[in-house]
Amino acid sequence: MRTTTAALALAGVLFAPEALAIDDPYMWGVGPRVGTIVVPGKYPITFPTKVENYNFIDQGKGSGCATGEFFDDRGNDLCDNEKRDVDPDTGEPLYHTLEQVRTDVNFGGDFVFYLNKQYRVGALGYVGMGKRYLDIAVMPKVDKILLEDQIDVYAGGGIGFGFQRFSGVAGAEKLKVPYFPVRANVGALTRTPNAAFQLGVYAQSSVPGNQSYVSRSGEVYESVGTPLALFSYLSAGIEFTTYFGDFEPPKKKKGGKKKGGKK
Secondary structure, eight states: HHHHHHHHHHHHHHHHHHTOOOSSSOOEEEEEEEEEEEESSSBOOOHHHHHHHHHOOOOSSSTTTSSSSBBBOOOOOOTOOOOOOOTTOOBBBBOOOOOOBBSEEEEEEEEEESSSSEEEEEEEEEEEEEEEEEEEEEEEEEEEOOOOOOOEEEEEEEEEEEHHHHHHHHHOOOEEEEEEEEEEEEEEEOSSSSSEEEEEEEEEEEEEOOOOEETTOOOOOOOOTTTTTTTEEEEEEEEEEEEEEEOOOOOOOOOOOSSSOOO
């Protein structure tokens, strides 16, 4: 409810009548974009607590470490949480093999329509990929032109929806994260009459929806995270877009002189 209210409030500000007043058809463009996450170095910052602790069912306290010490493939102590689930056959503590993404690339398309010399609206869609990682998102956006010259400078943002999937090393293991991206961005654009080239940076919070985890053996656990975990899926990145379209502003109409002398 709070997310919906915030989204409506932002839309009210961005699409206020004075902001969307169109004097004349101005400029527009569409083209490919490519980007990557720069911060954090490993994405997401953390997986949901239930997944990190592998605590999906109640098996009692400390049952997995009664026979000795156990570590996962990365050397993490599996006896640090007394509620960690255990293998029903061996009694050993269970753990996930999901990996945070170190290197990714996302590519897609971007459309932009200038309402006037001060505001533009548009939409972008992209597919992001990394090691055992997939990200798909679509996002309407609005920007304010801060400077219009040989190089235009803009700032704005958008709200959309997307889906991320993190796969484990083996088996069917995966974490599915439907989310709502909330993005702020700034950048610069240089244009010719029929094309434009844009470089921007962005900060984004991917507000998670109903996250689900599939174990290596195929068990499905729903609602393993909380929508309030905004910090977990924070990111900042860089993107480059090439637009093709009409980027020549309409010429100002010359005012005619009144006949019959001075006003």
